[in-house]
Amino acid sequence: xxxxxxxxxxxxxxxxxxxxxxxxxxxxxxxxxxxxxxxxxxxxxxxxxxxxxxxxxxxxxxxxxxxxxxxxxxxxxxxxxxxxxxxxxxxxxxxxxxxxxxxxxxxxxxxxxxxxxxxxxxxxxxxxxxxxxxxxxxxxxxxxxxxxxxxxxxxxxxxxxxxxxxxxxxxxxxxxxxxxxxxxxxxxxxxxxxxxxxxxxxxxxxxxxxxxxxxxxxxxxxxxxxxxxxxxxxxxxxxxxxxxxxxxxxxxxxxxxxxxxxxxxxxxxxxxxxxxxxxxxxxxxxxxxxxxxxxxxxxxxxxxxxxxxxxxxx
Numbered sequence: 440x441x442x443x444x445x446x447x448x449x450x451x452x453x454x455x456x457x458x459x460x461x462x463x464x465x466x467x468x469x470x471x472x473x474x475x476x477x478x479x480x481x482x483x484x485x486x487x488x489x490x491x492x493x494x495x496x497x498x499x500x501x502x503x504x505x506x507x508x509x510x511x512x513x514x515x516x517x518x519x520x521x522x523x524x525x526x527x528x529x530x531x532x533x534x535x536x537x538x539x540x541x542x543x544x545x546x547x548x549x550x551x552x553x554x555x556x557x558x559x560x561x562x563x564x565x566x567x568x569x570x571x572x573x574x575x576x577x578x579x580x581x582x583x584x585x586x587x588x589x590x591x592x593x594x595x596x597x598x599x600x601x602x603x604x605x606x607x608x609x610x611x612x613x614x615x616x617x618x619x620x621x622x623x624x625x626x627x628x629x630x631x632x633x634x635x636x637x638x639x640x641x642x643x644x645x646x647x648x649x650x651x652x653x654x655x656x657x658x659x660x661x662x663x664x665x666x667x668x669x670x671x672x673x674x675x676x677x678x679x680x681x682x683x684x685x686x687x688x689x690x691x692x693x694x695x696x697x698x699x700x701x702x703x704x705x706x707x708x709x710x711x712x713x714x715x716x717x718x719x720x721x722x723x724x725x726x727x728x729x730x731x732x733x734x735x736x737x738x739x740x741x742x743x744x745x746x747x748x749x750x751x752x753x
Contacts, residue, residue: 454602466605472534473541477694480534487530492523498737505736509662509727524732528577531693536580539613547584547617555684555700556589559642562682563590566638568631570676572703572719573686574648575735576726582644582686582698586619591642593619596627598649619644624671631675644686647672647716648723653743657713659752661720662727664741673715676707683707683715685722690733713752 454462472483491497502525506518513521562569569591573579586593595614600607611621622630627643634641647669648661655667676683683704689697703722707715727734745751 454604458602459605462603462605466609469537469609470540473537473539475538477538480538481531481693484530484534487533488527491530492526497526497529501739502736505662505740506731508664508741510731511663521731522736525734525736528690528732529737532578532580535578535694536613539580539583540609542584544584544587544617547581548588550694551581551584551696551698553585553588553698553700556585558700558702559589559591559682559684563640566640568634568639568641568643568679568681570631570672570681570683571642571644571686571700572672572683573644573646573688574723575646575738576723577688577690577733578696579646579688580613581696582688583614583619584617585698586617589642591640593617593642593644594622594630595619596624596643596645597621598624624669627671628675628678631679631681635679635681643675643681645669645672647719648740650738650740650742653746654749656749657716657752658745658749659717659720661740662724665745665751666741667743667745668716668720670716672719673707673712676704676715677712680706680708683719685719687722687726690730717752 472480475483499522502522503518506513506521510518510521559569571593573582583593583595597614600610614621622643627645630641631643633639634643649669651667651669653667655670657668657670657673658665659668660666661668672683675681682702684700685703687699687701689699691697703718704710704715
């Protein structure tokens with residue numbers, strides 16, 4: 440009831456009666472899909488892959504353009520191979536994300552192993568929060584389950600889905616069922632600072648490769664193209680001096696992943712703030728270069744042009 444009342448007051452969720460009915464019906468359908476065994480889930484994914492590749496050709500032009508800039512040394516055949524592998528993984532990822540809604544903790548632990556949590560133990564004992572920088576690579580949604588095997592309170596920085604309350608709640612349930620909490624992006628800095636003040640250890644998890652507005656003050660080269668980045672992570676790290684970790688996800692085989700945490704900066708206040716984001720970005724580029732099919736190439740990441748007056752950070 441409380442959620443419904445909040446939705447009525449929140450302009451992001453204003454929907455016409457028809458749209459609300461359609462959105463609700465879709466979510467009921469997805470909940471049913473989530474209860475299917477993985478064998479069936481991947482059978483559906485195979486059908487979607489065929490349609491996406493041969494019929495819909497989903498954002499093919501955008502994907503190939505992004506690949507051409509990122510890998511100018513690759514032939515057309517090589518880029519087409521990456522495109523097809525991306526379609527295959529993207530379909531698996533979409534169905535795995537739906538499946539997340541109904542997955543049990545024991546099932547998740549069989550399919551997602553986690554390394555590096557021990558690196559954060561000393562900070563937990565000191566009552567110190569950390570910043571966890573991830574990106575849209577492999578199945579990042581499954582990483583919300585890390586909360587069930589961690590002492591930190593995982594706060595996931597999100598952008599709520601506009602105009603679709605039912606889907607927003609569906610996604611939120613999948614992420615928060617493990618004990619973590621979704622935090623709107625505009626509240627991230629305040630939450631991090633409050634944690635320092637209260638000495639209430641949290642892990643602030645950001646997928647910091649999202650596209651901000653064109654007037655973002657931080658522009659740099661990313662995969663051979665100028666791109667803006669949210670400057671929030673570096674500002675939060677510099678202000679709170681919270682250790683900054685990088686979250687990397689490997690795909691071991693279909694439906695099985697390994698998440699790994701590595702320390703980027705133990706005391707970020709001792710480095711130039713720009714180096715925090717630059718180090719994170721170069722790490723992303725390294726990983727994407729090794730297995731590019733797992734990055735979200737269909738995203739219009741480079742849709743903005745750098746405005747006059749904003750310098751490129753290098």
